[in-house]
Amino acid sequence: MQRRHFLFALSSTAVILATRSFSGLASIGEKVTIMLFSDDGKAIQRTTLPKVHKDAEWRRTLSPLAYKVTREKGTEEPYSIPGFDRHEPGLYRCICCGNALFDARTKYDSHTGWPSFWQPIAPENVHEVNDNQFGMNRTEVQCTLCDAHLGHVFDDGPKPTGLRYCMNTVAMRFVPKPKKP
Numbered sequence: 001m002q003r004r005h006f007l008f009a010l011s012s013t014a015v016i017l018a019t020r021s022f023s024g025l026a027s028i029g030e031k032v033t034i035m036l037f038s039d040d041g042k043a044i045q046r047t048t049l050p051k052v053h054k055d056a057e058w059r060r061t062l063s064p065l066a067y068k069v070t071r072e073k074g075t076e077e078p079y080s081i082p083g084f085d086r087h088e089p090g091l092y093r094c095i096c097c098g099n100a101l102f103d104a105r106t107k108y109d110s111h112t113g114w115p116s117f118w119q120p121i122a123p124e125n126v127h128e129v130n131d132n133q134f135g136m137n138r139t140e141v142q143c144t145l146c147d148a149h150l151g152h153v154f155d156d157g158p159k160p161t162g163l164r165y166c167m168n169t170v171a172m173r174f175v176p177k178p179k180k181p
Helices: 012-021 055-061 064-072
Strands: 031-037 043-050 090-094 100-103 126-131 138-143 149-154 164-167 172-176
Touching: 031 100, 055 064, 064 149, 100 164, 126 149
Parallel strands: none
Antiparallel strands: 031 043, 090 100, 090 172, 126 138, 138 149, 149 164
């Protein structure tokens, strides 16, 4: 199955802002490459950063449900979290580390009760892991920067990719597209 990925114009000002948003993150030496994005959804640059490990901070800052979902591979109940059906322009970032995950332009209503997208904002910003829990063979989707559990990807999505990235609402923070002056 072919996955199409779109690139956006680079902005040197946004590079400085995005790099600051990842500063001060603790790591244990492993490095990963991601694409940085400004809050208006523009690709800034591909960069290599230390993998984020902040379990004690996540326990303090995340809601109990967000911690259970992202750090312990839980799942929220469908239709239970406000925002699962949001459709305004914007960007979805990882609730744990701020990594850009999805652009709202690729979101669609899958009628599942979870936010669904037909592709990530950049292929390197998420990674897939075989998940055989509960006797099912599924593909788990994780944040590349911090390994947060986001949800699963399925082959029953719309064109152009045919994929359905079925994500947990509490695993992501929505950033509305800034209004033009």
